[in-house]
Amino acid sequence: MSTRLYWEIGKRAFQRQLAYRTANLAGLFTNACFGYLRGSVFIALYQTERSIGGYDVSAAVTFTWVTQALIMVVFLWGWWDVEETIRTGDVVSDLAKPFSYLGFWLARDYGRALYHLLFRCCPILLIGEVMFGLRWPTSPVTWAALALSLTLAVAISFAWRFTLNLTAFWTTDARGIGGLASILSTLLCGLLVPLPYFPDTVRRVVEALPFAGILQIPADVFLERVTGAGLLLALGQQALWAGVMLGATQLLVMAATRRVVVQGG
Amino acid sequence: MQPGDEPVPLIEVDELEKTFRVARHHQGFFGAFRNLVSREYREVRAVGGITFAIEAGEMVGCIGPNGAGKSTTIKMLTGILVPSAGRVEVFGMVPHRRRTDVARRIGVVFGQRTQLWWDLPLVESLDLLRYIYRVPESRFRENLDQFRALLDLDPFLNTPVRQLSLGQRMRGDLAAALLHDPEIVYLDEPTIGLDVVAKHRIRDFLRRINRERGVTILLTTHDMIDIEQLCSRLLIIDHGKLLYDGGLEKIRGRFGTERTLVVDLAEGEVEDSAPLAVLYAREVRADGPRRWLRFSRDDTTAADLIATVASRYRLRDLSIEEPEIEAIIRRIYEGNW
Numbered sequence: 001m002s003t004r005l006y007w008e009i010g011k012r013a014f015q016r017q018l019a020y021r022t023a024n025l026a027g028l029f030t031n032a033c034f035g036y037l038r039g040s041v042f043i044a045l046y047q048t049e050r051s052i053g054g055y056d057v058s059a060a061v062t063f064t065w066v067t068q069a070l071i072m073v074v075f076l077w078g079w080w081d082v083e084e085t086i087r088t089g090d091v092v093s094d095l096a097k098p099f100s101y102l103g104f105w106l107a108r109d110y111g112r113a114l115y116h117l118l119f120r121c122c123p124i125l126l127i128g129e130v131m132f133g134l135r136w137p138t139s140p141v142t143w144a145a146l147a148l149s150l151t152l153a154v155a156i157s158f159a160w161r162f163t164l165n166l167t168a169f170w171t172t173d174a175r176g177i178g179g180l181a182s183i184l185s186t187l188l189c190g191l192l193v194p195l196p197y198f199p200d201t202v203r204r205v206v207e208a209l210p211f212a213g214i215l216q217i218p219a220d221v222f223l224e225r226v227t228g229a230g231l232l233l234a235l236g237q238q239a240l241w242a243g244v245m246l247g248a249t250q251l252l253v254m255a256a257t258r259r260v261v262v263q264g265g
Numbered sequence: 266m267q268p269g270d271e272p273v274p275l276i277e278v279d280e281l282e283k284t285f286r287v288a289r290h291h292q293g294f295f296g297a298f299r300n301l302v303s304r305e306y307r308e309v310r311a312v313g314g315i316t317f318a319i320e321a322g323e324m325v326g327c328i329g330p331n332g333a334g335k336s337t338t339i340k341m342l343t344g345i346l347v348p349s350a351g352r353v354e355v356f357g358m359v360p361h362r363r364r365t366d367v368a369r370r371i372g373v374v375f376g377q378r379t380q381l382w383w384d385l386p387l388v389e390s391l392d393l394l395r396y397i398y399r400v401p402e403s404r405f406r407e408n409l410d411q412f413r414a415l416l417d418l419d420p421f422l423n424t425p426v427r428q429l430s431l432g433q434r435m436r437g438d439l440a441a442a443l444l445h446d447p448e449i450v451y452l453d454e455p456t457i458g459l460d461v462v463a464k465h466r467i468r469d470f471l472r473r474i475n476r477e478r479g480v481t482i483l484l485t486t487h488d489m490i491d492i493e494q495l496c497s498r499l500l501i502i503d504h505g506k507l508l509y510d511g512g513l514e515k516i517r518g519r520f521g522t523e524r525t526l527v528v529d530l531a532e533g534e535v536e537d538s539a540p541l542a543v544l545y546a547r548e549v550r551a552d553g554p555r556r557w558l559r560f561s562r563d564d565t566t567a568a569d570l571i572a573t574v575a576s577r578y579r580l581r582d583l584s585i586e587e588p589e590i591e592a593i594i595r596r597i598y599e600g601n602w
């Protein structure tokens with residue numbers, strides 16, 4: 001029964017995205033432009049090198065397009081839906097409901113992510129294929145692993161974004177803090193360059209951080225750079241971080257609602 | 266009635282208080298730095314010790330000037346806000362400790378907000394409530410059908426909420442607050458910004474919900490007509506204090522002690538500008554031969570005053586004006602009663 005509730009919430013979050021088709025089209029265009037730009041930079045870079053950090057040129061280009069396609073699925077920047085309800089005081093309606101506040105927003109985020117998977121991620125990958133030719137997964141196991149990896153990636157990124165949003169319960173400047181924090185996540189999730197490009201010591205640290213689970217790991221799963229035991233390990237790392245971070249956000253929700261100060265009449 | 270048979274109140278509030286700590290903000294560029302570094306707080310006492318109890322089936326109206334503490338009180342009753350001091354119990358539970366358990370059995374409308382999904386057709390929001398409150402399908406259909414008829418929802422049931430007028434949205438929000446058969450509904454300004462027809466329809470609806478389903482209703486409003494038409498009991502809150510708790514009629518006796526005797530003098534009785542001199546009454550207005558004399562219950566009765574005036578002046582006509590409830594309330598707010 002309860003799963004049914006969260007399913008219904010997710011379904012509505014998906015539907016509500018359909019109202020913003022033009023915005024999606026504009027975003028698609030932007031993502032494709034940057035995909036083209038980043039792809040071209042990498043091709044130039046590989047004029048002198050055969051392989052960097054274990055990526056040859058076609059892997060690097062595919063990595064570029066996959067991460068570009070996933071930006072909106074994991075909603076890397078500017079997700080302030082929760083902060084807005086806290087700042088305006090609309091959060092009262094959600095808190096007056098007999099459901100898990102965390103569960104409510106998580107379900108909404110999965111609904112939204114599915115929309116972006118279908119209407120943002122897939123078109124971008126197709127565009128990338130047409131413009132550059134991508135290296136696609138060869139085995140059905142990879143596709144299954146990818147589905148799981150993306151599910152976990154959304155959970156990790158959601159927990160991170162939700163935490164930043166929840167700071168609005170304590171400060172009126174959550175967006176300022178969040179803006180700084182998203183510089184961090186952009187750098188550490190592998191969007192700018194694949195994490196293996198970093199020097200070894202740095203690399204070992206950043207690969208263990210939760211941010212690696214947002215883009216780096218799903219992209220590596222797509223590229224079949226992690227297989228077998230390595231694949232299980234990568235998915236395990238994602239699952240661990242997803243669990244830890246969602247648990248932490250639940251604690252944060254409890255702290256926030258205990259001292260909740262709802263804005264406005 | 267046995268002593269044990271006394272009705273147990275559904276809502277009990279005892280010396281309830283809420284004090285907000287508000288960060289002091291410094292202006293300007295350097296002010297922004299000081300805001301970051303030093304945190305100074307100012308205390309705002311929104312609710313300052315309120316006591317009342319509401320029994321099952323009551324319909325209670327709560328009024329008070331802007332910033333009086335009405336919304337804050339409702340938020341504490343729903344468990345969204347934690348009180349600073351005092352006691353609050355709803356269904357015998359402390360709302361903020363058992364927010365979810367309380368939430369199952371109450372409905373809330375915050376008139377200035379909406380719980381509906383902005384981008385989706387109204388029906389989608391209503392339908393979701395079935396799963397949130399685990400309402401059995403048949404019961405849900407029954408309620409929805411009834412509310413569709415009572416609130417005339419059909420014309421916009423499939424319209425995205427963002428396209429609804431304020432009145433339509435409010436009807437949607439009311440339905441949403443009641444679909445799960447709550448025992449109590451809190452309505453914070455349910456008629457705000459609505460035209461007279463819309464207000465009328467909503468009042469009708471609330472009256473029926475209260476009578477036919479026995480739903481206990483606590484509403485806040487700035488419209489005295491809401492109170493006059495709906496509530497047998499009135500709470501007046503000002504500066505976080507409860508000024509009055511009781512029936513609407515009694516308030517006239519308690520606060521509306523001043524009435525006005527209006528007399529029409531016979532032709533040529535007194536000079537146009539000369540005020541009437543009568544003990545225990547003062548002339549507050551004159552319009553040719555028509556004079557308004559204000560007097561207080563504490564000083565004289567209407568009968569005595571009329572006798573005095575009539576013995577001194579020849580009158581053509583007279584009437585007594587009771588103070589408008591609005592005027593009484595205004596005087597209470599202004600603190601001169």
Ligand SMILES: Nc1ncnc2c1ncn2[C@@H]1O[C@H](COP(=O)(O)OP(=O)(O)OP(=O)(O)O)[C@@H](O)[C@H]1O
Nearest residue numbers: 262263264265285311330331332333334335336337
């Ligand atoms: N989150 C908050 N932080 C600080 N002060 C607050 C907060 N919420 C309310 N207040 C203050 O508490 C007081 C009571 O506010 P409340 O919203 O309860 O008034 P109200 O009676 O509902 O007024 P209105 O009729 O204007 O809706 C006001 O002085 C308000 O400024």
Ligand SMILES: [Mg+2]
Nearest residue numbers: 265335336453
């Ligand atoms: Mg209010």
